[in-house]
Structure formats: C-alpha cells, structure tokens
Amino acid sequence: MRLVLTFLIGIHGIIHLFGFLKAFGITEFNAISQPISKTNGILWLLTFILFIVTTVMLIIQSNYWWTVGLIGVIISQFLIINYWSETKFGTILNLIILVSIIVAYSTFNFGKIVNAETSRLIKNSDNSTSTVVVDSMIIELPNVVRKWLLNSGIMGKDQINSVYLEQDLQMLMKPNQKEWNKANAQQYFTTDPPAFNWSVNLKMNSFLEVVGRDKFEDGKGEMIIKLLSLIPVANSKQNEKINQATLQRYLAEIVWFPSAALSPYITWKSIDEFSAKATMEYNGTKGSGTFYFDKDGNFEKFKAMRYQDSNAIDPIEWTVIATKIEERNGINIPVACEASWKLESGNWTWLKLKINHITYNAKPLL
Structure with a gap:
C-alpha cells in the first residue's frame, strides 16, 4: 500500500511539472489548452516540488510525510479548480492522497498519545531506590x-x-x-x-x-x-x-x-x-x-x-x-x-x- 501511494504521489507531482513548463514556454502541455500565467506556473512548480519531497519522505519512511503532502494537495486542488474543465480528474488523486494523509496523521497522533501516556507512567514510577x-x-x-x-x-x-x-x-x-x-x-x-x-x-x-x-x-x-x-x-x-x-x-x-x-x-x-x-x-x-x-x-x-x-x-x-x-x-x-x-x-x-x-x-x- 505504501509503495502504491508513493508511486501515485510521484506521478501526480511530475504531471504538475508540465504546468510550470507550459507557463514559461519551455514545452507544450496539451492536457491544458488554456494559457497558464507565470504566477500560476510557479504554483505548478511548487506543487511538483512538494509532491516529490513527499515521495522521498515516504521512501525513507519519515513519519512526517503527511505535513508536506497536505500542503501539496491544497495547492494542487486550487490549481485544478482554476483549470477545472481539463484537470478535474486530478481531484481523484488528491482525494486518495488526502485520505492517506488523514490516516497517517491519525497514526501519528495515536502514537503521540501513547508516548505521552508512557512518559507519565514512567515518571510516576518510584525508581529512586x-x-x-x-x-x-x-x-x-x-x-x-x-x-x-x-x-x-x-x-x-x-x-x-x-x-x-x-x-x-x-x-x-x-x-x-x-x-x-x-x-x-x-x-x-x-x-x-x-x-x-x-x-x-x-x-x-x-x-x-x-x-x-x-x-x-x-x-x-x-x-x-x-x-x-x-x-x-x-x-x-x-x-x-x-x-x-x-x-x-x-x-x-x-x-x-x-x-x-x-x-x-x-x-x-x-x-x-x-x-x-x-x-x-x-x-x-x-x-x-x-x-x-x-x-x-x-x-x-x-x-x-x-x-x-x-x-x-x-x-x-x-x-x-x-x-x-x-x-x-x-x-x-x-x-x-x-x-x-x-x-x-x-x-x-x-x-x-x-x-x-x-x-x-x-x-x-x-
């Protein structure tokens, strides 16, 4: 499951890179026929970077990958809404990633609660003698x-x-x-x-x-x-x-x-x-x-x-x-x-x- 998610986020990130390349006239991106402003092009590049960083964090099994991934999903969905007629299917990938982020956060938070309980348990223990x-x-x-x-x-x-x-x-x-x-x-x-x-x-x-x-x-x-x-x-x-x-x-x-x-x-x-x-x-x-x-x-x-x-x-x-x-x-x-x-x-x-x-x-x- 983690490998599949890593692959999806990596591909999703690469797709965003083409939005940047189109905005700056480096290459054509026929999936979007509308012109892309350079301002939005920077956002497409930023989203690409965020998703690639998320992919790397998943590969190295960082427990905090969801923090970067969430920012990427938010910016990605903003761009999709702006180019909705041609990019709306990207929402499906964002939803998959968002659900995974919610699960990852819940796991992280559950572990944090257990760690706090354990720290209190050890602190309350009499180890003085x-x-x-x-x-x-x-x-x-x-x-x-x-x-x-x-x-x-x-x-x-x-x-x-x-x-x-x-x-x-x-x-x-x-x-x-x-x-x-x-x-x-x-x-x-x-x-x-x-x-x-x-x-x-x-x-x-x-x-x-x-x-x-x-x-x-x-x-x-x-x-x-x-x-x-x-x-x-x-x-x-x-x-x-x-x-x-x-x-x-x-x-x-x-x-x-x-x-x-x-x-x-x-x-x-x-x-x-x-x-x-x-x-x-x-x-x-x-x-x-x-x-x-x-x-x-x-x-x-x-x-x-x-x-x-x-x-x-x-x-x-x-x-x-x-x-x-x-x-x-x-x-x-x-x-x-x-x-x-x-x-x-x-x-x-x-x-x-x-x-x-x-x-x-x-x-x-x-």
Whole structure:
C-alpha cells in the first residue's frame, strides 16, 4: 500500500511539472489548452516540488510525510479548480492522497498519545531506590513460588522497577478465523505503582491496519482498538470488568519481571507442589489467577477466570502457556507464549507471541 501511494504521489507531482513548463514556454502541455500565467506556473512548480519531497519522505519512511503532502494537495486542488474543465480528474488523486494523509496523521497522533501516556507512567514510577532481592524476602512464599524465583535468576539482583519490551505477534481476531494476522507490539511496565501500557499494530491485510492500546494504571484499565488508526472499533474504560481483566493481565505478565512477585499488593497461597494462587489488589480493583510450574521451577502456565470484554456476563477461563523459556538479561523468562479462551465450542487460541527485546530499569525508548 505504501509503495502504491508513493508511486501515485510521484506521478501526480511530475504531471504538475508540465504546468510550470507550459507557463514559461519551455514545452507544450496539451492536457491544458488554456494559457497558464507565470504566477500560476510557479504554483505548478511548487506543487511538483512538494509532491516529490513527499515521495522521498515516504521512501525513507519519515513519519512526517503527511505535513508536506497536505500542503501539496491544497495547492494542487486550487490549481485544478482554476483549470477545472481539463484537470478535474486530478481531484481523484488528491482525494486518495488526502485520505492517506488523514490516516497517517491519525497514526501519528495515536502514537503521540501513547508516548505521552508512557512518559507519565514512567515518571510516576518510584525508581529512586534499588533493593537487592535476598533470601529473607522470599522465605514466607509458597515453596513452588520460592523455587521459581530461585530458578529465575533474580536473587542477588536489584528488584525490577520498570520494563520495556517488544513483541512479535500472531493473532486470530475471531474463533473461526483460519489465517493468522501478524502484528508487533511495544509494552512498558512499572511495579511501583503497578501499571502497564501496551500498544499494537496489526495488519489485517495489504490495505487495512488496526492499532490498539491496552492500559492498566491507578487500578483502572482501558482497551482501545481503531481501524486505520482512525475508526473506533472498541473503546472500553471506566468499567469494573475491564479494570479486573487488565489487572489479571498484569498479574500474568509478571513472569517477565519475576521480582514483582514480592510486591505488597500480591499475596500467594499454595495449591500443591507445582502450583500457587496469586491474588492482586490495587486501588479498589482485585483479581486472581493460578501459576503452574514444572519440577525445575520454570513457569508453565497461568489460568484465571477473566472477563473477555466489557459486555461479558460472566468471566471465562483464560490461559497463558509458556512455549519457550530463555535467559534474558540474566533472568529466565518465557520468551514465547500462547493465550487462549475456553469457549463453549472449545479452546480458542487467539494469540501467539515472541519477545524479541526486553530491558529492565531503563528509560523508555520514545
């Protein structure tokens, strides 16, 4: 889609160059039989330059190409109106470019909002002190949780206050969908206070993209999905079900920063030799889930009764399974996972993710 748009803008720009050449008598431009004044000829040249600059910015993947392109469209349409009888079909190209500019601006603005939210999240985090994880801090935890933390590699290291990670995703948007959609995501976590901000860009096909943002902050959750960064598909907030669902997501994802298991807002209860129930309560929102581990203390899966969305009547079983464990930054974490909902028709595995980058206690990469 980007290549097609780049080609169209480049051709559209070149056509405008002929208006300049005709105005100054350099060459004939039979598409316009009317005389073109030199003043308008300068405008035709300026539009050519603006569209060529826009084309170059698209080629180098500049996020600001739409600013130059918009000026070009405005001047181009002014010229088309002045020579309407012979140039009116250029309006179609301008409309295509204008719609692309609106989508590009919406994507830019969406990213700007997410960046501002993330900056605030990191700013509100307490990173002033570093506490080393020692044996006395895990002594009262269930045996299986202690084994997990000992195996994870966090002992003797500073507690993790903030996390930045990047994910490659495969997603099925509906239970009966056959082909996986590819996506990439960025996520930031803080542990004091507990919060996360997750943004995703999902390609539905060659023409349609969906952006989304999930957030948990101050004990409240938000979920936003937009088609082409512009058309709202879902916007859930100020809802107790979403608050609990996002809290449970945070709870499940502490396996990427295990020292968060020591947080005062999380309590643990032993179930058996290989599992323990965690309950998290923060700022009026409460949720729980069960962590399962193997004989060596590696995380295997997390299960919780969770609301699928704000319209769900009852929570249903939600499972996150680790499919690969690796050491990152000296800590053993699941770097590949699958998430499923247990529907009446059977299990719906809707998400497969791989972590390709993770950083602890670092400033956000904005």
